[in-house]
Amino acid sequence: MECERIVIRRGPRSGLPIIVAIHSTALGPALGGCRIKEYQRWEDGLADAQRLAAAMTAKCAVAGLDHGGGKTVVVAGPGPAPGPRPDRTAALHDVGDLVEEFGGAYSTGPDVGTGPADMDVIAERTRHVFRGDSSPATATGVMAALRVLGGDSYAVIGLGHVGADVAGRLLAAGHRVLVTDVDERKRELFPAAAWVSPDAILDAEVDVLVPAALGGLLTPATVRRLRCRAIAGPANNQLDDPATADLLHERGIVWAPDHVVSAGGVLYATETDLHGASPTAATARVEKIGETLQAILDRAAGEGTTPLRAAEALAAARFTRPR
Template sequence: MNATSEHPELEHEEVVVRRGQRSGLPIIVAVHSTARGRAIGGCRFWQYPHWTDGLADALRLSAGMTDKCAAAGVRHGGGKTVVALPPGQVLDPTGRRDALHDVGDVIDSLHGRYATGPDVGTTPDDMAAIGERTTNVFCKPRELGGSGDSSPHTAVGVMAALRALCTHLDGRAALDGRRIGLVGLGHVGTLLARELAAAGARLIVADTNAARREVADVLRAQRTTLELKCAGVGAALSRRSVEPSTLSLLGLLRHLADVERRWFRCVLAGQDARPLFSSEDDPDGDFDGAVADPVVVATAWEAWRGEVAFAEHFVADAPHLDVEGADSWRGKVSLRWVLVHLIEEYARHNGHADLLRERIDGAIGV
């Protein structure tokens, strides 16, 4: 179906609804306006009671993108892509790739009038898959020449908007002491919660999946503990514990980056993602290669934060904690099991981090 602005009640320039050739799913692309330039807007994978609810979402969100671009002075118009999943459907890696390629084909058929990026349910890696079918895509992974995860930038924008709102209301931009409600702890919501808490705001948070939020919050606390233990010591991060041990804070960062990568990318997401710092030939490379080189330190930080971001995106997008993946050692494992296992893994290594950090500069606690 291809509806255009000839319909007197339709504000949009073009709306394309196509049954994906590979996936069989409804692929919906709404272009609201190109009056100020190419339309832009994210690609959303979401479950809807009926595919027409996804169409309504695409129409509403694309119109909102036109307003946002105009308000920000950006020379673009608004658009949106929605892949409408039936309730309860979880795509396996092959099905997901098929749907992403279907999205790329529809976008490419618009001949550059619209470009997409990540949104609810999609990641920079998904944009890379779309990019295999069209060049009209942004926020691909940095290693592929893209700008990477857009969530941190979105969170910065929301923080700026909140401060502007507060200034308008009472002349004070500071957020400390203000009560702020945050609905949804997904990609952006999780980052906002951290920033708002750090700014002294009094938070009221909610998420549609209480069980997921509870388990994920415990793991997030363990990750934050490691981050704080490793922060602010520069190349001393590579300092070993007690000879001849090769244990170091830098080694822990590298090791846990590979642990996150294995469980979330390989096991749960089904990606062919090889370890970053170790291999079959060098199983202890994560610790042995942790040397006092600023480039090695920076690479470890970037890798660990990138893998944590991917994991948090996966958890936020999962419909439930019973999503399963195939592990070569344990067979089928659920997202719930992986989260609990990583809490155990981080708790163990944070004990090491306590001793390592105190040995470096005497710092204790978090």
């Protein structure tokens, strides 16, 4: 998880700790979103930035992108997160200035706690920022992964930007769909889908579980309860620990690694914003997530290993091959 470079700075405008962690530029300039989040201590934000930057390196490598991983974390607490204005603007301008200092070796984008409007503010200080909403492309990538796994019934956990999009597409395709969210108001989104409580959905007898909320869903305790045959969703860091991938394997549940499934947003953004691709060409690139996942599952089956290990091997190979 060692990072190539980490800059920690108290934002001159906001007074908040701003952290940029560059995990790797071995394959090319680093990419990774900007997270604004409360942490008990700034060191916790630093640990998060390092972990998330490393995950971005793996995501880019396995997606075939000539980019590495980075992350920005704005430590917004403890205490109230930066208010609507002007504190938030001050923090975002601090981020923009810091990103600019990397001179293009790192670009940021939306993440947990930030959205496209925040990126517009960061863009006032740097051009190395991805603007726009990445969730439709992420949902397209998830659908490509789900097609590889096949199935008629799905349980979608989390009806946010990506989860609601995926649930809508599954329903439109005529599948049986169970949905849940901690926010009960989301119930109204899909009257045609069966609503289940966030806890009970883990016991649902469905073909595929689609984690689309926050990370850490898959633990030894939850894996014991699952009655699906496969899992694929956009939520980052679904496993509480890499060893949980072995538990899923032992139970005969195919787990599509989250960093493979969730790469649609970053693939689309790099193709359109950095390489000038048309929306059609960029979408075709996102669809290739299906091929990548198929290759990973074939390799895992052939070697009698987990999809996680197969994905790690695929990513590792990119660092030893000439670009």
